[in-house]
Amino acid sequence: MAEFERIVILTGAGISAESGIDTFRSAGGLWEQHRVEDVATPEGFARDPHLVLNFYDMRRAALSKVEPNPAHEALARLEREFSGELLLVTQNVDDLHQRGGSGKVLHMHGELKSALCTSCEMRSRWEAPMLDRPPCPICRAPTLRPDVVWFGEMPYEMARIYHALETCDLFVSIGTSGAVYPAAGFVQEARANGARTLELNLEPSEGSRLFHETRLGPASQLVPQWVDEVLGG
Ligand code: BJW
Numbered sequence: 001m002a003e004f005e006r007i008v009i010l011t012g013a014g015i016s017a018e019s020g021i022d023t024f025r026s027a028g029g030l031w032e033q034h035r036v037e038d039v040a041t042p043e044g045f046a047r048d049p050h051l052v053l054n055f056y057d058m059r060r061a062a063l064s065k066v067e068p069n070p071a072h073e074a075l076a077r078l079e080r081e082f083s084g085e086l087l088l089v090t091q092n093v094d095d096l097h098q099r100g101g102s103g104k105v106l107h108m109h110g111e112l113k114s115a116l117c118t119s120c121e122m123r124s125r126w127e128a129p130m131l132d133r134p135p136c137p138i139c140r141a142p143t144l145r146p147d148v149v150w151f152g153e154m155p156y157e158m159a160r161i162y163h164a165l166e167t168c169d170l171f172v173s174i175g176t177s178g179a180v181y182p183a184a185g186f187v188q189e190a191r192a193n194g195a196r197t198l199e200l201n202l203e204p205s206e207g208s209r210l211f212h213e214t215r216l217g218p219a220s221q222l223v224p225q226w227v228d229e230v231l232g233g
Contacts (some may be wrong), residue, residue: 013092013177072097086104087164171196176205202218204216
């Protein structure tokens with residue numbers, strides 16, 4: 001593979017699928033059992049906070065039962081050994097990139113292990129349930145919600161991401177369906193600025209035709225192979 005100096009990687013639910021975390025849009029996936037409007041919108045939370053807090057409490061608790069897979073570990077190796085600039089952006093709210101060894105991960109859709117206080121708007125590291133409405137560690141108000149980005153809300157760190165997309169020479173999308181914006185538009189943004197674009201996915205995503213190259217297969221195989229190529233190993 002040609003030498004690259006600035007790489008942006010976007011990951012989605014597919015990278016964690018082989019660790020045992022359901023994707024959203026597969027049959028039997030996370031949305032299959034829930035209406036998106038009920039559990040992933042501010043309106044759904046306002047309507048039924050109990051349902052939403054319980055949904056996220058269960059997903060947070062389930063993190064202790066899963067482990068990073070070779071795809072997460074390969075991206076951590078890339079971070080350690082790549083001599084250029086690397087930005088790892090994930091849409092995932094799990095912590096498997098960090099536990100796989102990545103030190104710098106930008107969680108554009110938030111994190112299960114973070115709480116957002118709707119009173120003081122501060123974010124706090126959070127591992128416990130929220131269903132019993134515990135107080136905010138900062139302002140003490142019982143108004144915590146999951147620190148995740150729901151439909152209609154602004155994802156985190158967009159300025160930093162768009163700046164990296166404008167200047168990267170390689171954009172790689174791993175295990176995401178390309179169904180949710182703004183992440184689904186990153187490939188066009190990078191391409192418009194001259195980057196090479198590569199998709200690694202189990203099956204073609206909605207935006208596959210937008211990439212210069214698509215490789216199909218499980219992330220646990222494709223990602224370590226690609227990292228070996230980049231590192232010349
Ligand atoms: C494997 C594999 C294996 C399986 N190996 N691969 C019309 C046009 C444009 C935009 C909009 C529009 N109408 C509405 C919007 C905006 C809306 C949106 O995109 N809606 C769409 C439905 C069209 N977006 C928003 O509201 C966003 N905010 C926003 O736009 O703000 C305004 C703004 C303006 C300008 C700039 C910036 C912003 C917010 C979106 C928030 C999404 N939140 C969620 C929930 C997070 C919390 C939680 O986890 O509960 O994020 S929704 C859900 O989807 C979650 C995911 O991060 C996200 C993406 O899902 P992902 O990761 O792609 O998973 P799947 O399941 O879809 O796909 C899995 C993939 O893995 C598949 O491709 C498989 O093939 C693959 N796979 N096994 C490799 N082993």
